[in-house]
Amino acid sequence: MTDTAAKLFQLYENAPVLIALYDAFDRLRYANRSFRAAFFLDPDEAPLWSQLMRRNFHAQRGTVIRQDDFEAWLISTQSRRGKTGFRAFETDLWDGRWLWMTETVQGDGWMLCIASDITDLRAGERLLRQDRDFAIKAAYTDELTGIANRRFATARIEDMLRRPDPDTGLYGCVAVLDLDNFKYINDRYGHQAGDIILRDLAARIIGRVRRSDCFGRFGGEEFVLVMPATSVEEAALIVERMLAIVRLSRPLPAWSDFSYSFSAGVAAGRAGDTPTDLFGRADKALYAAKMAGRNRIHVDIDLSDHAAAS
CATH class of the missing domain: 3.30.70.270 (Reverse transcriptase/Diguanylate cyclase domain)
Structure with a gap:
């Protein structure tokens, strides 16, 4: 590892923003300390994104998922996750924090996720923005199967x-x-x-x-x-x-x-x-x-x- 790469890794590891890297099969390949803490990951874990979300859903921690049927939510989300080169959206955690999440996808399918804590920014507009995001999602979702339309x-x-x-x-x-x-x-x-x-x-x-x-x-x-x-x-x-x-x-x-x-x-x-x-x-x-x-x-x-x- 070069000095520049080592310094970059150190900065990523200690950054307050949440940083994660997924491979083309949606397996977690890197997560910094902030991301691991927010999503309850041990340092040596490399789960699939679906596995990580499933276990946190049942433990009521990590991302808040406002749907009782997790598997239906998973099918719907996977049909659009990582299908565009860049996506930005808001999401909230069970611990009360509100995150601005970005997903950047390379042509080979690897995805970089970066999330910043925006809990203190315009709290009164959050539900309005989230309703907008839900409406956009519904516009691209097949109602019966939950996959892309x-x-x-x-x-x-x-x-x-x-x-x-x-x-x-x-x-x-x-x-x-x-x-x-x-x-x-x-x-x-x-x-x-x-x-x-x-x-x-x-x-x-x-x-x-x-x-x-x-x-x-x-x-x-x-x-x-x-x-x-x-x-x-x-x-x-x-x-x-x-x-x-x-x-x-x-x-x-x-x-x-x-x-x-x-x-x-x-x-x-x-x-x-x-x-x-x-x-x-x-x-x-x-x-x-x-x-x-x-x-x-x-x-x-x-x-x-x-x-x-x-």
């Missing part, structure tokens, strides 16, 4: 198509997922069962989405997975693994042998694409997957040929 996912496609990744030269891929035979499921098992299956799909996939990716519900039984800087081959493999996980699910206790699947179409972004262009190619690939028998993934053929030729 069409508006948020479309914005991530727009971000992805602005420029190719400087390291790979790839824009990335979009996968459109559609539950198989969903109308039949609703007709046979009821719409309540259909809602359970939609939430089950969201919960099983969101926990396996990379930091740089975004998974959202476009509406009905249709979902979209945005994968920046990802080749079509890698994207197809990612979605195939998700399909394998979903096939194993048994979400209806009253029908223990019930299982479900989805079909998916994958397409990669090209220079000059709009979100509509890219989504349209992925949707055509989805149609091909359904025509081939469902419960499978189809890749946009024309683009695969183009990528292979180059």
Whole structure:
């Protein structure tokens, strides 16, 4: 470690602001003394962010989470956490402190979190600002599943198509997922069962989405997975693994042998694409997957040929 790096580490460690660094899988890799004290961490701990939040929620310490169902809150929060390059928001702790939190995300998914104590600043306006933040969150959240909605996912496609990744030269891929035979499921098992299956799909996939990716519900039984800087081959493999996980699910206790699947179409972004262009190619690939028998993934053929030729 150089003298400059050592001095920087010392300053970080003793700073009154809270500083934490998470890797691309959302595992804590560094936290200074102030952060560890606020979130009850031992010096040698390196938990996943979800693990840290879960244990503090049940112990009623750390961040105040104003929702009784922690797992529902976690699904909703993970669908947007770290999906933009920078985010700033206010949050409060069980010990009465109010924090201004910033999240800065690199292209490789590593996230730097810095929080400052603003307890004494404009206390009378806190609830108004927090209500504003809740309203913004609701505007980007699918009400049934708690994950990102069409508006948020479309914005991530727009971000992805602005420029190719400087390291790979790839824009990335979009996968459109559609539950198989969903109308039949609703007709046979009821719409309540259909809602359970939609939430089950969201919960099983969101926990396996990379930091740089975004998974959202476009509406009905249709979902979209945005994968920046990802080749079509890698994207197809990612979605195939998700399909394998979903096939194993048994979400209806009253029908223990019930299982479900989805079909998916994958397409990669090209220079000059709009979100509509890219989504349209992925949707055509989805149609091909359904025509081939469902419960499978189809890749946009024309683009695969183009990528292979180059």
